[in-house]
Amino acid sequence: MKGPVEPFKIKMVEHVGMPDEKRRIAAIREAGYNTFLLKSEDVFIDLLTDSGTSAMSDYQWSGMLLGDEAYAGAKNFYHLEKSVQDVLGYKYLVPTHQGRGAEHLMYSHLVKPGQIVPRNMYFTTSKLHVELPGGKMVDTIIDEAHDPENEYPFKGNVDFKKLQAYIDNFGLDKIAFVNVEMNCNMSGGQPVSMQNLRELRKICNEYQLKIIFDATRSSENAYFIREREKGYESTPIIDILREMMSYSDGCIYSAKKDCLVNIGGFLATNDNDIFEATRNMVVVYEGLHTYGGMAGRDMEAVARGLREGAQYEYLKYRINQVRYLGDLLKDEGVPIVKPIGGHGVFINALKFLPHLEREQWPAQTLSAAIYEDSAVRSMERGAVSKGRDKETGENIFPALELVRLTIPRRVYTNSHMEYTAESVIRLFEKRETIRGLKMVYEPEYLRFFQARFEKL
Numbered sequence: 229m230k231g232p233v234e235p236f237k238i239k240m241v242e243h244v245g246m247p248d249e250k251r252r253i254a255a256i257r258e259a260g261y262n263t264f265l266l267k268s269e270d271v272f273i274d275l276l277t278d279s280g281t282s283a284m285s286d287y288q289w290s291g292m293l294l295g296d297e298a299y300a301g302a303k304n305f306y307h308l309e310k311s312v313q314d315v316l317g318y319k320y321l322v323p324t325h326q327g328r329g330a331e332h333l334m335y336s337h338l339v340k341p342g343q344i345v346p347r348n349m350y351f352t353t354s355k356l357h358v359e360l361p362g363g364k365m366v367d368t369i370i371d372e373a374h375d376p377e378n379e380y381p382f383k384g385n386v387d388f389k390k391l392q393a394y395i396d397n398f399g400l401d402k403i404a405f406v407n408v409e410m411n412c413n414m415s416g417g418q419p420v421s422m423q424n425l426r427e428l429r430k431i432c433n434e435y436q437l438k439i440i441f442d443a444t445r446s447s448e449n450a451y452f453i454r455e456r457e458k459g460y461e462s463t464p465i466i467d468i469l470r471e472m473m474s475y476s477d478g479c480i481y482s483a484k485k486d487c488l489v490n491i492g493g494f495l496a497t498n499d500n501d502i503f504e505a506t507r508n509m510v511v512v513y514e515g516l517h518t519y520g521g522m523a524g525r526d527m528e529a530v531a532r533g534l535r536e537g538a539q540y541e542y543l544k545y546r547i548n549q550v551r552y553l554g555d556l557l558k559d560e561g562v563p564i565v566k567p568i569g570g571h572g573v574f575i576n577a578l579k580f581l582p583h584l585e586r587e588q589w590p591a592q593t594l595s596a597a598i599y600e601d602s603a604v605r606s607m608e609r610g611a612v613s614k615g616r617d618k619e620t621g622e623n624i625f626p627a628l629e630l631v632r633l634t635i636p637r638r639v640y641t642n643s644h645m646e647y648t649a650e651s652v653i654r655l656f657e658k659r660e661t662i663r664g665l666k667m668v669y670e671p672e673y674l675r676f677f678q679a680r681f682e683k684l
Contacts, residue, residue, distance in 0.1 A: 231642030232548035235541050239286065246272050252600050260680025261596040261665050263605045272603035273644050274636070278571045280326075280484035280491055281636035285536060288488065288529045295525025304527040305518040308494070311531040315538055316443070317470040318478070318496035320503035324514050325521030327444055327482025330495040331357040332513065333506040334440060334480050339363035339404040346394050347407035348386050349373060349414045352613055352674055354407070354442060359618065363404055366394060373415040374627040376565045376576045381456045382421040383567075384412035384449075386428050395435060405438040410472070411445035411452070414609060415628065417550075417569020419452035422460065422471065429475040438499070443479035446472060447486040448570035451543040465538045478502050485571070487533035488637055492526050537637075546570075550635050552642060556649035562656050565630065572634035575652065577610060581659055586611060586625045588664025592681060594631045594655075597662050602651035607632045612667075613676045 247255060247270050259265035263276060274281065296302040309321045324330045331354055339345065341362030347354070348369040358365045368390040372380040386408060395403065406428065412418050432439050450468040454460045460468060473479065478497030483489050497503050507517045514521040522530070536542065547570055554568035563579035577591035584590045591610035598606050610629035617624055633648060655662070669680035 231552040231645065232545050234638075234641070235545050236285070236638060244272055245269070247603050252603055256596050256599050260669065261592065261683065262676075262679055262681060263595050263599055263607060264677050265680070266599065266605060270603070271599075271605045273640065273648055274605050275572070275633045275648065276605045276607050278485055278634045278636050279482060280489070281639065282484075282488040282490070283636070283638040284488055284490070284529060284533070285638075287536065288532050291528040291532045292525040295523060295528055297524045299519070300516055301518050302524040302527065304524040304531065308527045308531040308534075311534045312494065312496050315466055315469060315534050316446075316473045316479070316496060318473060319498050320496060320500070320507075322495045322503065322506045322510050322517060323520030323522055323527060324493045324495065324510065326484060326491060327442075327480060327493040328353045328357065329514050329521060330480035330482075330493050333509050334478065334495050334502070335363075335404075336361050337502065337505045337509065338438070338440070343402050343404040344394060344398055345404050345407050346386075346391050348384055348409055348420065349412050350614075351409060351413055351442065352615075352676065354409075356673060358404075364618075365407070368394070369412065369415060373412070373418060376416070376563065376574075376579070376628065376630075379566050381419075381452070381567060382424065383415055383418035384409065384420040385424040386420070388427065388431060391428075391431065400435055400437070403437060405440050405477075406432055407440050407442065408476075409442040409444070410449035411570045413445075413571075414613070416565030416574040416630065417445070417448075417571045418565075418567075419449045419456075419570065421457055422453050422468070423457070425472060425475040438477040439475065441473065441476045441479040442481075443473065444482040444485050445571055446479075446481075447538045447543060448547065450538070451540070451547055452570065454540075455547075465540050465543065469538060483530040483533065485637075486537040487530050488537050489526065489529045489533050492522050492530045494520070494530075546635075546637060549642065549645065553633065553635065553645040553649060556646065557652055560649075560653045560656070562652055565628075572632045574609065574628075575631040575633070577629045577631050580631075580656065581662060581664075583660060584662075584664045586629070587623075588684060589667065589681065590664070591629045591631050593662060593665050596665070596681075597655055598631070598651060601655055602647070604633075604648050604651055607634060608676060612679060615675060 255270040483492035563576040565574040665681040
């Protein structure tokens with residue numbers, strides 16, 4: 229047996245077409261060599277993101293038929309609230325239409341002009357939501373995270389010396405809160421250890437700093453803790469999750485990942501001040517505090533998906549399908565981030581295309597080349613995503629210049645992983661022939677979504 233066995237049966241299929249080579253070349257050119265601007269109908273295997281792209285279960289679909297679409301006090305809100313309390317351990321819940329809605333409410337409430345937010349590693353929308361109210365996000369991730377070859381098992385960990393330096397240099401009044409992302413995305417889907425979270429809580433208690441989690445992929449992080457951290461080998465995933473969350477003052481959560489739904493999000497907290505402030509703000513930006521931009525049927529799907537996505541057997545399959553793709557590439561010498569992360573395989577574009585200068589956007593180039601070869605859509609996670617320095621206007625070139633092959637949950641089979649690997653390996657064998665790109669259009673915010681490029 230090659231790949232992991234799917235712990236489900238397939239009840240319905242969706243036909244997808246395979247555009248021929250001529251159409252693929254035309255489609256990526258029309259999209260400005262930006263995979264975000266491709267039409268879905270031109271994509272054969274869509275590995276752009278794991279956000280909102282999961283296949284829901286029969287249990288979730290049946291729950292959607294029980295959607296209470298009352299404007300206020302829908303029963304599905306209270307079911308979601310109970311699921312959050314049971315699985316994550318938070319008392320208070322504020323629903324939002326998706327994760328960035330929760331970021332907006334939480335960060336605009338906590339961040340004041342001139343403050344910084346130390347975080348293990350930035351994420352694009354999180355960084356912007358800190359900057360919009362006048363703050364700045366700074367990275368405090370351990371050095372191992374910047375080395376794609378390093379096999380350290382918890383490369384999402386916070387570096388306490390870096391955090392202490394920010395406290396000493398800026399002063400406590402200039403730190404809005406400490407932010408930790410579970411299964412840190414931009415470092416390759418790398419988890420945070422329980423020991424690291426426990427020690428962070430002690431430090432922040434000493435300085436009376438709040439800790440806010442980006443708990444979007446916390447169930448996958450909990451799986452890695454069970455797999456890799458001594459003392460948790462037989463601990464139920466929900467027990468691990470509840471301990472993880474107990475070290476925070478609250479979290480923001482995009483339900484479109486671990487909750488296995490297509491839309492939805494929330495923030496959760498045990499802090500009454502955060503709850504009252506964000507519950508008041510949600511009615512301005514999202515909707516009433518008992519639906520927050522979601523329909524009742526969506527809240528029901530999230531409530532059920534939060535529990536379903538924390539099941540050990542499902543997570544075991546999920547993580548191992550990602551590993552299967554990663555191992556196929558690694559065995560053929562394709563440079564990827566190690567250890568293989570939780571939600572995708574991250575290709576090291578600097579090592580894949582060493583003949584390209586950073587200004588030729590190696591990760592963007594490789595992502596476009598993969599589509600052109602096979603109609604597989606991936607995503608750039610490097611300098612285009614990092615953006616420009618707000619003060620100098622210069623491009624920021626991070627140590628990690630990556631292409632993310634993100635695996636939607638319960639959507640693709642192992643043969644899809646094999647097809648994808650064959651395309652990447654084929655390109656790797658002729659990598660010297662791949663030409664770089666130049667950026668010809670750049671929007672003001674989150675440029676990786678809409679920027680356009682031309683081939684050099």
